[in-house]
Amino acid sequence: METPYTSSETYIDEFDPLDYYKTYYHPKEGTLTGEWLNFALQNFHETFNSGGVEGDLLINFGAGPTIYQLLSACESFNKIIASDFLEQNRIQLQKWLRKDPDAFDWTPVVKMVCELEGNSDSESCKKKEEKLRRTVTKVLKCDALKENPYDPVKMPQADCLISCLCLEAVCKDVKSFTNVLRNFMSFIKPGGNIVLQSVLNCSYYFVGQKRFFSLSISKEEVEAAFKEAGYEIVKLKVIPFTEKQRMDISNQGGYYFVHAHKPCL
C-alpha cells in the first residue's frame, strides 16, 4: 500500500519525539541502533576525524530530537547550529543540552563514538558530552519547503552542512529533493562541505501508530540530484539493509552516505 505524502501540519500534530526515540534509538529496542548507527557514526568519524573536514561553523539541518550525528563533528568545528522544523524536537534537543533529568539517554551512542576515537572510558565519554553541549550554540527552526529555510533568521555561511534521514521525509519527489539541495548552497561557503546520510528505497516509516511518507530514492537518483544541484561529489557510499525483521516499522532497502563540495567561486 502506497503511503501518501505527509504534510507539515501532520508533522506538527503527529510526530512525537518520544515515540520516535523509543522506536529508533532506544538502547535496547531501537531499530536504528545496529546497522544504521554503525554506518552513520563510522562515516562521520572518518569524515571529521581522519578525513580532515573541519572549520568554524557546522549547520545540522533537520536534526530531529537526536544528537548522535553531532558527536564526531563537535571535535572538528568551533560552533554547531542545530535546526529542526518541529518545536517538539527542538525542545528535546534543548533538554539534552541543558542536561534535564528527563532528556533522552544517548550515553550508549556517545560510548560508540568514543570507541571509534579510541577513548571510551567514562571520563572521556562525559568530556565528549560536555564538548558537544558547549559547541552547539543555537537550536533554530528550519523549513526545507521554504525557499529560505531559516527565514527570517539571517544565517552565516558554514564550512559544512550535515543532514540525516530528513530530505526523504520532506521531499515529495526527486525534483523537490534536488531543489532543497540547491537551496542548501546558500548556507555553505564556497569550497565548503555537505554530508548527507539517509535511507535508500524507503517508502514509509512509523512513529508510534502513525505511518509517515518517505521518498523512495535510489543511489543513482541521489548522485544525479547532487550533480544537478551543482555539487562536486567527493565520496558516495551505500550499504544494503539486512536487518529485515523490523520491516513493519520502516522498509528501507539500504543506507547512503554522500560527502560533496560546493564548488569554489
Ligand SMILES: C[S@@+](CC[C@H](N)C(=O)[O-])C[C@H]1O[C@@H](n2cnc3c(N)ncnc32)[C@H](O)[C@@H]1O
Ligand atoms: C525521520 S526524522 C529524522 C530525525 C533525525 N535527523 C534522525 O537522524 O533521526 C525526519 C525529520 O524531518 C523533519 N521535518 C519534517 N518536515 C520538515 C520540513 N518541512 N523542513 C525540515 N525538516 C522537516 C522532522 O521534524 C524530523 O525531525
